[in-house]
Amino acid sequence: MAQDPPAAPPDFVRSAAQGPARFALTGAWTLLASRRLEEKAAELAAQAQEAGGAVFDFSRVARLDTAGAFALNRVRTELAKAGFVGEFAAATPEQQLLLSETLLRGEVRPPPPGENFLFDLLADLGESFVGGLRETAHGVSFLGEFVVTLGALALRPGRFRLTSLVYQMENIAFRAIPIVTLINLSVGAIVAQQGIYELSRFGAASFSVDLIGILVLRELGVLLTSIMIAGRSGSAITAELGSMVMREEIDALRSMGLSPMEVLVAPRILALTLSLPMLTFVADMAALFGGLLVSWGYGGTSPAAFLALLQSAIKVRQFLVGLIKAPFMALVIGLISAQDGFATQGSAESLGRQVTAAVVKSIFMVIILDGLFAIFFTAIDF
Amino acid sequence: MSDSPDIVISARDIVVAFGERRVLDGVSLDVHKGEVLGFVGGSGQGKSVLTRTILGLVRKRSGSIRVFGQDRDAVSAAELRALEQRWGVLFQNGALFSGLTVRQNIQMPMRENRSISQRFMDELAMLKLQLVGLAADAADKFPSELSGGMVKRAALARALALDPELLFLDEPTSGLDPIGAADFDELIGTLQKTLGLTVFMVTHDLDSLYSICDRIAALANGKVIGSGSIAELLASDEPWLRAYFHGVRGERLTGLARRAPG
Numbered sequence: 248m249a250q251d252p253p254a255a256p257p258d259f260v261r262s263a264a265q266g267p268a269r270f271a272l273t274g275a276w277t278l279l280a281s282r283r284l285e286e287k288a289a290e291l292a293a294q295a296q297e298a299g300g301a302v303f304d305f306s307r308v309a310r311l312d313t314a315g316a317f318a319l320n321r322v323r324t325e326l327a328k329a330g331f332v333g334e335f336a337a338a339t340p341e342q343q344l345l346l347s348e349t350l351l352r353g354e355v356r357p358p359p360p361g362e363n364f365l366f367d368l369l370a371d372l373g374e375s376f377v378g379g380l381r382e383t384a385h386g387v388s389f390l391g392e393f394v395v396t397l398g399a400l401a402l403r404p405g406r407f408r409l410t411s412l413v414y415q416m417e418n419i420a421f422r423a424i425p426i427v428t429l430i431n432l433s434v435g436a437i438v439a440q441q442g443i444y445e446l447s448r449f450g451a452a453s454f455s456v457d458l459i460g461i462l463v464l465r466e467l468g469v470l471l472t473s474i475m476i477a478g479r480s481g482s483a484i485t486a487e488l489g490s491m492v493m494r495e496e497i498d499a500l501r502s503m504g505l506s507p508m509e510v511l512v513a514p515r516i517l518a519l520t521l522s523l524p525m526l527t528f529v530a531d532m533a534a535l536f537g538g539l540l541v542s543w544g545y546g547g548t549s550p551a552a553f554l555a556l557l558q559s560a561i562k563v564r565q566f567l568v569g570l571i572k573a574p575f576m577a578l579v580i581g582l583i584s585a586q587d588g589f590a591t592q593g594s595a596e597s598l599g600r601q602v603t604a605a606v607v608k609s610i611f612m613v614i615i616l617d618g619l620f621a622i623f624f625t626a627i628d629f
Numbered sequence: 630m631s632d633s634p635d636i637v638i639s640a641r642d643i644v645v646a647f648g649e650r651r652v653l654d655g656v657s658l659d660v661h662k663g664e665v666l667g668f669v670g671g672s673g674q675g676k677s678v679l680t681r682t683i684l685g686l687v688r689k690r691s692g693s694i695r696v697f698g699q700d701r702d703a704v705s706a707a708e709l710r711a712l713e714q715r716w717g718v719l720f721q722n723g724a725l726f727s728g729l730t731v732r733q734n735i736q737m738p739m740r741e742n743r744s745i746s747q748r749f750m751d752e753l754a755m756l757k758l759q760l761v762g763l764a765a766d767a768a769d770k771f772p773s774e775l776s777g778g779m780v781k782r783a784a785l786a787r788a789l790a791l792d793p794e795l796l797f798l799d800e801p802t803s804g805l806d807p808i809g810a811a812d813f814d815e816l817i818g819t820l821q822k823t824l825g826l827t828v829f830m831v832t833h834d835l836d837s838l839y840s841i842c843d844r845i846a847a848l849a850n851g852k853v854i855g856s857g858s859i860a861e862l863l864a865s866d867e868p869w870l871r872a873y874f875h876g877v878r879g880e881r882l883t884g885l886a887r888r889a890p891g
Contacts, residue, residue, distance in 0.1 A: 278753075278792055281743040312792035312824060317756050318749075345823040351756055353765050593773020596728035 254309040256280050257287045261294065267332075268298035273307045276315025288318035292325050300331035305338040316342070316349040389586045393516065396508045411514035412521075419480045420522030424529055426479070427472055431530040434471060435463055435537030443546040452546055456553060457560040459538035464561060468531040469523075469569040470617055473576040476523060477609035481584035484515050485605040488588025489598045497589070507589075516581035523577035524570055531569060564629055572620050579616055580609045635662045636698075637795055637827045638683060643692035645675070645682055652678050654851030655692070660795075665821055665828040667838045669873065670848035676831045677721070679848065680797055683829075684718060685709075696795070714742055716795040717788030721803070723780040725772040731758070731783045732768040738790040757786040760820070762812060777804045781813070789820070796820075798830040802837055810834060814841050835879060847873070 254275035262269045270291060276284065295301035303319065305311075323333035335346060400407045442455035488511060491497050497507050535557070542548040548556070587605035591598050638660040645653040652675040660666045670676045681687040683694055685701060694701045696712060704712065725734050735754040739745060745753075758768060761782040772780060781801060788796060801817070802810035818841045820826055832838065838845055838859060846856035849869045855862055863874050873879060 278739070278743055278745075281745055285745060285749050313756060313760070313789070314749075314753055314792060317753065321752075341823055341825070344819075348760065348819065348823055349756055351752065352759060353755070594727035594771060 256283050257315065259287065259291055259303075261298075267334075268295065268301040269304060270295065270301055271304040271307050272319075273309070275310035276308060276319065277310050277312040278314035284315060284318055288322055291319075292322040295322065295326055295333060296329050296331060300326065300333065302334045302336050304336050305342055306336075308342070311342055311345060313345065313349050316345045317351065320346060320350050386582065386586060390582055392508055393512065393582065396506065396513055400509065400513060406509065408510065408514050411510075412518050415515050415518035416522050418483070419476065419518050420525055423476065423479060423522075423526060427475055427526050427530050428533040430471055430475060431463075431468060431533040432537040434467055435459060435534030436541045437537075438462055438467070438534075439538035439541035440545055443542065447546075453548070453556060455546065456538070456542065456548070456556040459535065459542075460557050460561040461565055463534040463538065464531055464565045464569045466569070466617065466621075468534055469527045469572050469576065470613070472523065472526045472530045473573070473580065473613045474610050476519070476526065476577070477580045477584075477613060478606055480519065480522075481580045481609045482602050482606050484581065484584040485588040485591075485602045486598065488512075488585060489591035489601050492589060492591045493593060493598065512581075512585045515585065516578065519577040519581040520574045521577075523580075524573040527570055527573040531566065568620075568624055568629065572617065575616060575620075576613050579612045583609045583612060636660065637662050637696065638829065639695040640679070640683065641693045641695075643679065643682060643694065644690040645678055645687060646690055651851055653682070653689075656848065656851065656853055658846055658853055658856070660827060660829055661844075662827055663821075663825055664843040665817070665830060665841050667842035667845040668829065668831045668848065669833065669838065669845060671869070674848050675851060676848055677799060680799055680829070680831055684716075684797065714738075714791055715793055716797060717791065717793035718797045719781070719785050719788045719799060719801055721799040723772065723784035725780060725784055725787065727772050730769050730771055731763075731775070731786075734772070734783065735787050735790050738787065742791060753790075754786075757789055758783075760789065761786045761816060778806070778809045781805060785813075785816075792824060794825070795827045795829065798828060798832070800831055800833065802832065802834045807836075810836065811840075817841055835874075 254277075255273065257272070257274045257276040257280050259270045259272050262271060274280075278284065280287075291303075295303075303323075319335075323335070326333040335343075338346065439455060439459050442458040443452050446452050446455050446458070488497070488507075491511075500507050500510060539550055539553045542553050543550055584605045587601045587608070591601045636659050638658070640656060640658045643653050643656040644651065656675075656679060658679070668676055668679070678687055682689050683696065683701075697715060699708065699712060701709070701712075725731070726737065729737065732751070732754045735757050736750045739750050739753065754768060755765060758765060763779060763782050763786065767775065767779060767783065772783070775783060781804070785798075785801070788798075796817075798817070802813050805813060814837050817828060817830075821828055821841075830837070830842065842859065844857060845859055845862050847854050847862065847867075847870055854867050855865050855870055862870055865871070
């Protein structure tokens with residue numbers, strides 16, 4: 248049947264017989280004709296109305312499908328509305344069945360129109376403001392639920408899922424080591440190069456080691472790692488939980504009397520909280536090593552001299568400042584990601600939106616938190 | 630015989646394997662024009678795999694598939710696209726696009742492949758909804774707001790969007806209540822009569838097999854172990870077919886069918 252000659256496009260011929268106008272329909276009245284089908288149907292309706300009623304002869308119709316039958320039905324309905332009679336003649340039983348099946352009952356409602364632009368804008372603004380407040384409240388209660396779950400787990404450690412924790416840590420920490428190392432090595436090297444270049448104009452190139460040490464240990468190591476993990480693991484958590492919501496897996500857990508918070512969220516957030524300090528340590532070392540390499544190759548400071556300078560430039564607390572921040576960053580990333588995952592609605596689009604929102608919010612919050620820590624540490628003179 | 634114009638799908642010696650496991654091991658099957666072919670087989674025996682192979686979603690190791698007389702492997706990309714517009718598929722779980730409303734789902738194939746006005750598309754979408762027995766207010770709902778049965782119907786409406794000549798149905802009545810399932814059977818019967826559809830239906834629903842299938846093919850152990858009218862398969866001595874049609878559930882229906890023939 249692929250060898251069927253393509254049927255002629257839909258058309259009609261008006262016969263000049265006496266009495267009511269007679270239109271012989273020809274060709275294939277199918278959706279394949281696309282716009283031509285619509286145009287011919289409109290033309291037919293116009294001519295039939297002009298003639299004051301008509302008979303439509305189906306004997307020469309090559310093919311008819313639901314779209315064609317529907318269009319012809321509409322021609323007849325429009326005639327009837329104008330007070331004329333339209334009659335279908337010589338239709339085969341199949342065509343008659345098709346014609347009766349495709350008579351549209353009820354009316355066609357256009358899709359709900361959008362409100363006007365200004366109204367939409369204001370509504371969106373209000374909605375996102377209220378949504379933001381609601382989300383904050385939700386976040387706080389989510390944190391509370393998490394703490395309660397942790398408390399319950401502390402009372403009954405047997406319920407804690409150690410396997411899951413180890414598995415998550417493998418994904419979050421172990422598999423992230425290469426990329427975290429690479430990024431921080433490059434950033435350490437860049438900071439060193441810029442530092443040496445700018446400071447050498449003042450004859451203070453050796454201070455670049457102070458710059459690298461303090462900048463990397465206090466800020467860059469933990470910040471870059473947190474941003475990397477928010478993008479890498481936070482998004483994964485949102486996507487996992489979100490697709491579990493979509494496939495009713497969360498409901499299944501609940502129906503078995505298991506708490507998704509305990510089974511899914513607690514191991515993930517704990518794994519994040521344990522992994523991020525470790526990764527931050529790796530990041531610090533990588534960045535310092537990058538700085539060492541550039542100082543050696545570009546600044547001419549030997550590794551031994553670099554280490555000696557570094558030792559005098561930084562104290563343990565510089566290192567601790569960075570490390571202390573890490574678990575808090577992890578907690579923020581984990582809570583935001585998990586909460587956004589659970590907020591997923593039924594559609595794929597919504598999942599995408601949630602993952603985007605989770606990553607953007609995590610990174611934003613990580614930077615805000617870093618700022619708060621900076622104020623705090625300055626205030627306590629640490 | 631595979632060149633006969635009456636054969637819509639002709640599959641020959643299809644082998645599909647995942648790793649070492651041969652799911653389809655030399656399956657040959659013909660689907661004739663205008664018939665409703667019921668395709669049965671135990672769970673995990675590869676019914677869906679065969680459907681997906683015919684649709685080109687699963688790669689086969691060997692064998693040939695001709696659809697509408699054209700060899701799937703030999704046609705150009707443009708011809709394949711034209712071919713794919715001549716069939717509609719109802720996936721087992723509906724596979725409606727979750728980010729689009731029902732109306733947009735139905736209009737998607739029209740919008741992509743035909744150039745018609747928005748008004749006509751809206752009307753056609755309403756018509757398809759009416760054909761599959763969905764209320765007009767379902768049009769602007771998202772798939773996640775529909776019940777399981779409504780998803781099936783909406784997915785069928787989308788499968789019918791371009792008035793295909795060939796319809797693939799993967800377990801169309803699973804998850805429907807008996808009344809809904811009977812309606813669905815009747816609907817497919819009506820569509821098949823009015824549109825001259827050829828229907829390839831994977832099903833476990835014995836009722837559907839009895840009521841609308843012209844011919845049945847059974848798959849077991851990677852091969853088609855029997856095909857023919859229901860009476861022929863009922864008379865078969867093949868152990869799996871006997872278990873299938875003469876098991877507790879099968880016997881109940883055949884008993885009913887015997888009491889009330891037709």
